[in-house]
Amino acid sequence: MKLHLDLQYFAGEKTEKATPKKRQDSRKKGQVAKSQDVNTAILLFFVFIALIVMGGQWKDTMTSMYEKSFTEYIHWDITEYSVHTLFVELTLEMAMTLAPVMGIAMLAGVAANYMQIGFLFTTEPLQMKLNKLDPIQGAKRIFSARALVELLKSLLKISIVGVVTFSILWMNKDDMMMLAGKDVNGALAFFGNITIQMGIAASIALLILSVMDYTYQKYDFEKNIRMSKNDIKDEYKNIEGNPLIKSKIKEKQRQMAMRRMMSEVPEADVIITNPTHYSIAIKYDEEKGDAPYVVAKGVDFVAFKIREIAKANQIMLVENRPLARALYDQVEIGNVINEEFYQAVAEILAYVYRLKQKA
Known part of the structure; x- marks a missing residue:
């Protein structure tokens, strides 16, 4: 108990140099x-x-x-x-x-x-x-x-x-x-x-x-x-903002990222599915890299939306459950696939290209 009180005392002792925000606030006053x-x-x-x-x-x-x-x-x-x-x-x-x-x-x-x-220029010192x-x-x-x-x-x-x-x-x-x-x-x-x-x-x-x-x-x-260590922590929390506001900002960012990802789906070469729970959009472009990369990925509702956009743009869907799960877990959007997936993806792309040539 005494140790806890001592730690609180030292945390509240003003031993730290003022942060730039503290200096700016003091200057405004x-x-x-x-x-x-x-x-x-x-x-x-x-x-x-x-x-x-x-x-x-x-x-x-x-x-x-x-x-x-x-x-x-x-x-x-x-x-x-x-x-x-x-x-x-x-x-x-x-x-x-x-x-x-x-x-x-x-x-x-x-x-x-x-x-x-x-x-x-400040009127703070003149205030009653x-x-x-x-x-x-x-x-x-x-x-x-x-x-x-x-x-x-x-x-x-x-x-x-x-x-x-x-x-x-x-x-x-x-x-x-x-x-x-x-x-x-x-x-x-x-x-x-x-x-x-x-x-x-x-x-x-x-x-x-x-x-x-x-x-x-x-x-x-x-x-x-x-400032004390507690003052610096409180200032950092205030800068970071209210948790509710932060969650709303993150939700907005997720929505923007989702729209950006969905806009890339029509450019994909193939959609590898689970068939219902996972959807991975793959594209191969020699100018961008030596290996195919993931354009979009998602599960459940997002996977359904990816398949829906793919069908609307006549992009082929290929079912491969182990590959879809592995790609979803190990490859991020915009990254090229790992070497272990080269052969499986190459076979799927070759199959898709053959069907496109016949069509």
């Missing part, structure tokens, strides 16, 4: 090996690269808006129309300024996702599930090992990004102290340069961390989708 840190790092990196390219244009745009506000907008009368116009113009200007960076950020996010999981509202399950998720790992990862990221950004500020502390002697353009250029340096350095540090995080996420994903 949105369960894939993916690191959000990869998305964040790549997005930040390309956004700061875009700032390098478009920083000068942003400065000119912001300066132009500032000048226009104090040279033109300040003289407008405060009316409903003027306030509406002011907000529309400023909103459009800001939208045109930010649109390229937002577009780059979107493309970087899509590219980062595609690099990790390829193309995937009542078990997510269960406070007990929620507490288990909060105090789980995965939550602890995520907390440690967050602390590590904050520490590394903090060290990187502080290091850059510390290396430029002397220039920062001299800002009092610089004009506005010089101060803006300094802070813009420092910001971009810190952003790119932080994104590179996050990218290095994201590689390790992706490795962990892949390991954790593989662990979560493992």
Whole structure:
């Protein structure tokens, strides 16, 4: 009894790698090996690269808006129309300024996702599930090992990004102290340069961390989708289908094979019978083989149908009980007859050919 329970336990333990079907089903549910840190790092990196390219244009745009506000907008009368116009113009200007960076950020996010999981569209994670509202399950998720790992990862990221950004500020502390002697353009250029340096350095540090995080996420994903031996057996049964459906499919296949076999009977040279219970249709074709082969065979009702088709097509029936039984048992449809039957079949075919010549 104890041995039986132990076997059941080990059969239910998830020790096997996931099957392709299990992976496909998990993917449809949105369960894939993916690191959000990869998305964040790549997005930040390309956004700061875009700032390098478009920083000068942003400065000119912001300066132009500032000048226009104090040279033109300040003289407008405060009316409903003027306030509406002011907000529309400023909103459009800001939208045109930010649109390229937002577009780059979107493309970087899509590219980062595609690099990790390829193309995937599913609404499964968005579906409402009542078990997510269960406070007990929620507490288990909060105090789980995965939550602890995520907390440690967050602390590590904050520490590394903090060290990187502080290091850059510390290396430029002397220039920062001299800002009092610089004009506005010089101060803006300094802070813009420092910001971009810190952003790119932080994104590179996050990218290095994201590689390790992706490795962990892949390991954790593989662990979560493992299957037990019972799971694999159940999946195989489901793939095979319901026994009733299987029997219907097999019956349909038998019917198709029967129709195919019956369509070959009119091509036979002779039908060897039992005389009533067995019918074997034999044909000899030099182009297909050196020996005669079985075109069709059957017992009882099928044998009767073979004889019926043979009579309708004027194919001769020859009674030979031992030979009919032996051919039925030992030769499959479409196969040439065994050597032991060569002489008996050859005599029957010679007899049939002589009768055909006389006719």
